[in-house]
Amino acid sequence: MESNGISEQKIVTGDSGYILQDVPHLSDYIPDLPTYSNPLQDNPAYAVVKQYFVHVDDSVPQKIVVHKDSPRGIHFRRAGPRQKIYFEPDEVRACIVTCGGLCPGLNTVIREIVYSLYHMYGVTRVLGIDGGYRGFYARNTIPLTPKVVNDIHKRGGTILGTSRGGHDTSKIVHSIQDRGINQVYIIGGDGTQKGASVIFEEIRRRGLKVVVAGIPKTIDNDIPVIDRSFGFDTAVEEAQRAINAAHVEAESVENGIGLVKLMGRYSGFIAMYATLASRDVDCCLIPESPFYLDGKGGLYEYIEKQLKENGHMVIVIAEGAGQELLSESMQQDASGNKLLQDVGLWISQGIKDYFSKQKMTINLKYIDPTYMIRAVPGNASDNVYCTLLAQSVVHGAMAGYTGFTSGLVNGRQTYIPFYRINEKQHKVVITDRMWARLLSSTNQPSFITNKEVIEDRKEHISGEEKNAENPNDENCADVAPENVNDSIP
Ligand SMILES: Nc1ncnc2c1ncn2[C@@H]1O[C@H](COP(=O)(O)OP(=O)(O)O)[C@@H](O)[C@H]1O
Ligand SMILES: O=P(O)(O)OC[C@H]1O[C@](O)(COP(=O)(O)O)[C@@H](O)[C@@H]1O
Ligand SMILES: [Mg+2]
Numbered sequence: 001m002e003s004n005g006i007s008e009q010k011i012v013t014g015d016s017g018y019i020l021q022d023v024p025h026l027s028d029y030i031p032d033l034p035t036y037s038n039p040l041q042d043n044p045a046y047a048v049v050k051q052y053f054v055h056v057d058d059s060v061p062q063k064i065v066v067h068k069d070s071p072r073g074i075h076f077r078r079a080g081p082r083q084k085i086y087f088e089p090d091e092v093r094a095c096i097v098t099c100g101g102l103c104p105g106l107n108t109v110i111r112e113i114v115y116s117l118y119h120m121y122g123v124t125r126v127l128g129i130d131g132g133y134r135g136f137y138a139r140n141t142i143p144l145t146p147k148v149v150n151d152i153h154k155r156g157g158t159i160l161g162t163s164r165g166g167h168d169t170s171k172i173v174h175s176i177q178d179r180g181i182n183q184v185y186i187i188g189g190d191g192t193q194k195g196a197s198v199i200f201e202e203i204r205r206r207g208l209k210v211v212v213a214g215i216p217k218t219i220d221n222d223i224p225v226i227d228r229s230f231g232f233d234t235a236v237e238e239a240q241r242a243i244n245a246a247h248v249e250a251e252s253v254e255n256g257i258g259l260v261k262l263m264g265r266y267s268g269f270i271a272m273y274a275t276l277a278s279r280d281v282d283c284c285l286i287p288e289s290p291f292y293l294d295g296k297g298g299l300y301e302y303i304e305k306q307l308k309e310n311g312h313m314v315i316v317i318a319e320g321a322g323q324e325l326l327s328e329s330m331q332q333d334a335s336g337n338k339l340l341q342d343v344g345l346w347i348s349q350g351i352k353d354y355f356s357k358q359k360m361t362i363n364l365k366y367i368d369p370t371y372m373i374r375a376v377p378g379n380a381s382d383n384v385y386c387t388l389l390a391q392s393v394v395h396g397a398m399a400g401y402t403g404f405t406s407g408l409v410n411g412r413q414t415y416i417p418f419y420r421i422n423e424k425q426h427k428v429v430i431t432d433r434m435w436a437r438l439l440s441s442t443n444q445p446s447f448i449t450n451k452e453v454i455e456d457r458k459e460h461i462s463g464e465e466k467n468a469e470n471p472n473d474e475n476c477a478d479v480a481p482e483n484v485n486d487s488i489p
Helices: 106-121 169-178 190-205 232-251 269-278 299-310 343-357 370-374 380-398 433-442 450-469
Strands: 010-013 018-022 059-061 073-078 094-098 126-129 141-143 183-188 211-216 256-262 283-285 312-318 363-367 404-409 412-417
Touching: 018 412, 094 106, 106 126, 106 183, 106 380, 169 190, 183 190, 183 380, 190 211, 211 380, 232 256, 232 269, 232 312, 232 363, 232 370, 232 380, 256 269, 256 343, 256 370, 269 283, 269 312, 269 433, 283 299, 283 433, 299 312, 299 343, 312 343, 343 363, 380 404, 380 412
Parallel strands: 018 073, 094 126, 094 183, 183 211, 211 404, 256 312, 256 363, 283 312
Antiparallel strands: 010 018, 059 073, 073 412, 126 141, 404 412
């Protein structure tokens, strides 16, 4: 299963347009691997559960809104414990690494991977890699036991440390081989999962019995296919405190403007959901929805109208919004991500200048809670989600699956091949109903001209034609276009 050094996609087709986008397995490239009974069948907590083991053919549909004549469409392998496993517990040497930016819930995922390995499978050798990918070859490892990780879920950040850049595939795989590691758990965002995919390909090329499994982490919720990423719920909740403060400040003074910047480099999900949750926000600006400042239908005109009618207003802006209006930054971080200009400071100055020219006194308070939001521990709902992700990924690795990311699809835990996770970024679709709901809740201008709406419709129609020809496409013909709601995390 190889072409150009990249393993081929495993696609299984069935009746009525059923497609399984399967994940690789160790047995795909290592013949005659022995199997073992899953120790969970003797575990008092699980042995009593009827049908605890996942059926070998269980899969989860990507799209659940269908028509009576729709093909069954794309499915992913359902996550969960298998009757047969491909590792003896004594044989396992696992490692965990966290990469990229911080995200609430990272420590919970680490804790639950360790607990699942120890208490479900009797695996006792788990190493933490210190400081992201470069830690494989440049730093010390940290032995992880249930005692060490017992209460880390109450802390923000990651006890393992993290970093950007430093992905050297060959050095990383050498280090994995040298240390005798055979299960690699990689927690990180879009960049990290691309790195994980390259590590998997190299391990497969060397024919090693080593599983590479990803857990998607991104506070921006910019990873495709999955319902939402862990930490997102916490981020939306935490953002409410900043928005409340901005509202209190704004409504306490004459012509008060509260401006809150939230994270979201390319995807404005945190800003959109925080706005919808708060009800105090009058304008939400995200990277996916270009806006303009001056003239009819522009931001300044809207602010002026709000101030005249209500005496105050609250604006939420995602860090990646309006970047095309700022002078372009050529700087990148160590991972190659573009370093953004501070849009909050820029827009604050713009608003102040505009009203000074209008000879209208305003009172603007700019709040930037971004790193405070990212550094908190996961909330209750994210902690449960992190636990399920961690348990799923351990079950998958013990069952010999590799080259996959564990993720929630339509409320079910699944194993998703890396190529689907890495194919594009998940973004707010501004022609979807979720963005329309936001616009109707804030009453802000859409900043879209008639010409753009016509262009967008044209694109939508040609997209539908294309999708009807290509059932592999995400917005495929198995779902009516009006029912595709890609914006919901
Ligand atoms: N295309 C890529 N191939 C290999 N490694 C990558 C790639 N993109 C990013 N990485 C590595 O993944 C790690 C995290 O990436 P980064 O973009 O900083 O964060 P995130 O994973 O949260 O998006 C870094 O160590 C970086 O070197
Ligand atoms: O300042 P840092 O640590 O590079 O992080 C800033 C970036 O990290 C994020 O919080 C998350 O990005 P990643 O998930 O890609 O790490 C972005 O919203 C933000 O632009
Ligand atoms: Mg990223």
